[in-house]
Amino acid sequence: MRILIVEDEPTLARQLRQTLESAGYAVDSAHDGEEGQYLGETEAYDAVILDLGLPEVDGLTVLDRWRKAGHKMPVLVLTARDSWSDKVAGLDAGADDYLAKPFQSEELIARLRALIRRASGNASSELVAGGVRLDTRSGRVTLDGEPVKMTAQEYKLLSYLMHHKGKVVSRTELIEHIYDQDFDRDSNTIEVFITRIRKKLGADLITTIRGLGYSLQG
Amino acid sequence: MRILIVEDEPTLARQLRQTLESAGYAVDSAHDGEEGQYLGETEAYDAVILDLGLPEVDGLTVLDRWRKAGHKMPVLVLTARDSWSDKVAGLDAGADDYLAKPFQSEELIARLRALIRRASGNASSELVAGGVRLDTRSGRVTLDGEPVKMTAQEYKLLSYLMHHKGKVVSRTELIEHIYDQDFDRDSNTIEVFITRIRKKLGADLITTIRGLGYSLQG
DNA sequence: ATCCTCGACGATCAGAATCCGCATTCCATG
DNA sequence: CATGGAATGCGGATTCTGATCGTCGAGGAT
The missing domain is CATH 1.10.10.10 (Winged helix-like DNA-binding domain superfamily/Winged helix DNA-binding domain)
Structure with missing residues (x-):
């Protein structure tokens, strides 16, 4: 399974990549909205992890554009803790799940797994x-x-x-x-x-x- | 089914050919507008993929000439992202569908299939x-x-x-x-x-x- | 009109050529 | 040392070719 990470903050990005790779995923990463949008449109991902707070193009915009262009891959949105409005906006724009920062890697992996499972239409793990x-x-x-x-x-x-x-x-x-x-x-x-x-x-x-x-x- | 690709950019052209061939289509390609126009007039294609930005003769001109000459094969136009005017002009000139670059190969195949299906007057796949x-x-x-x-x-x-x-x-x-x-x-x-x-x-x-x-x- | 003949076209078959996937081996890397 | 990836040769499936056989139908002879 191949995952796209869209995250501007280098430390977190690196950490995410490591977590995912050691969980057996192939990982691409984008450091701003523009690059993220481009990759999401061009390449084939089984899921995307998208941070909402991004330079250049905002995460929500990226997600919105993907959905408008008909891309259906599952998207897991990262929001700042307790940012209720972000969460709502994200789900509106077509996010499949969200996770508040900071979070534990196990939880991320678990949710990702669930997302991919749902996308492929399987009920059980x-x-x-x-x-x-x-x-x-x-x-x-x-x-x-x-x-x-x-x-x-x-x-x-x-x-x-x-x-x-x-x-x-x-x-x-x-x-x-x-x-x-x-x-x-x-x-x-x-x-x-x-x-x-x-x-x-x-x-x-x-x-x-x-x-x-x-x-x-x- | 046989497809004509009119695309000057070698990398993209090669990539397109590969995608289409592995999907089971017979593929010819032209590298500029003139060659494209000629092939489109001479040979029998089930669909054409036409890039609008071309050297020599512009893509729109080619399309326009085909239509004026009475060629009715379905044409899928490739436009630069968000180039709204291109899209409109393309549809005016007789394009059957358009796709903004960049795009995913799966989407291209899907649209092509739809185009060919429509052209043969079938509703379902x-x-x-x-x-x-x-x-x-x-x-x-x-x-x-x-x-x-x-x-x-x-x-x-x-x-x-x-x-x-x-x-x-x-x-x-x-x-x-x-x-x-x-x-x-x-x-x-x-x-x-x-x-x-x-x-x-x-x-x-x-x-x-x-x-x-x-x-x-x- | 009916029948026959002949030529052209289509069907079929067998073998050759080619392509594609498979197994195996080997090398690099960590 | 285990794993991942590259190179190679093999074998069977698929495609193509050429030859042969069968069939249809036009047109002439009866």
Whole structure:
């Protein structure tokens, strides 16, 4: 999953990035509203963390423009503590959740997870396909009840597929959602990791649709 | 389906081509207005993506000339962000849709699909003929409810026929819309694929009109 | 009018060429 | 040492080509 952070304050931005990366997300960050708006329009994110107090273009404006342009990705808004009006305005402008600063990283991660889950239309934090279960809270994967050890990258790939069960996911889409901005687009890593996942979880789990991409059975 | 890209900026042009090709379109590209105009007049496209800011001949001029010459293919105009006047002028000159740069590839594909669908007079993204259903979004085909596996080329051919249900489609037309510029025009591939499609979906679906081409029942 | 013949066009098949995905190995990094 | 990413060769699926076969229909002969 790939996240965009729009936050001008360098310390907080760095801290956020670290938290998210160690939770297994691919992270891009923007330091002002303009850059944030641009990235949000251009790149494919599974969620955005948006600070409302920004230089150049205000956070609310950015959010509003995204929504008007038809971008539907979940947005988690960061507000100053007890800034009730900000919160209301944010929800009005189309925020999906909000969090008052300061906050604990666990809470951020939890909310983010919930956001992404809701966006993909899943009710529980446990995703199931065939004999495979993936718990997004603990990051554990089991096959027929037996725990399976996954590496970070394998997990990300599998998780994205399971979030989009039934849909045909192109290689490009996978690359866009698993890696951040600068990544060599013609490389066969995706194939390699698909192979590795199949080796661990069985060959039937992931179906290849030749020329289009991969798909997980509903 | 075959698309013409008229875009002078090499990076964007390449990126567009890649996106479209991986979505299964045949792509030609022109790097300035003159070339674009020529191709648009000469070749048969199912849609055109036209950047307004072009060297040599301006995009609007090109569009205007096409329309005056009676070319009716759907045109998706790319405008600079918030360039309201461009948008208005574009729509005046006969653009069918517009998209502000920058944009996400997914959105481009979605709009293109909508454009082509509208042009062929279909309301939904699902095309039906006899017991055969084709969903242009997911790229799946079913016969009497049963999913049928189609190869990329078979799918393209079928899709074109279904978009032009009832009309008699000549072999030349099929070649022009399924392959891009450089393709050997005297080859019997079309016949081969027609045979294969009939084998998968039943012989009655596609009628041969001797000397003219093929046709799908309304 | 009916039948026959011939030519043109379309259908089908088999094999060649090509493309695409897969596995494996290797190297870099931390 | 474990992991992630790059390079390579293999193998099967897909596409294309060329050859052959079948069929339709025009037009002439009866």
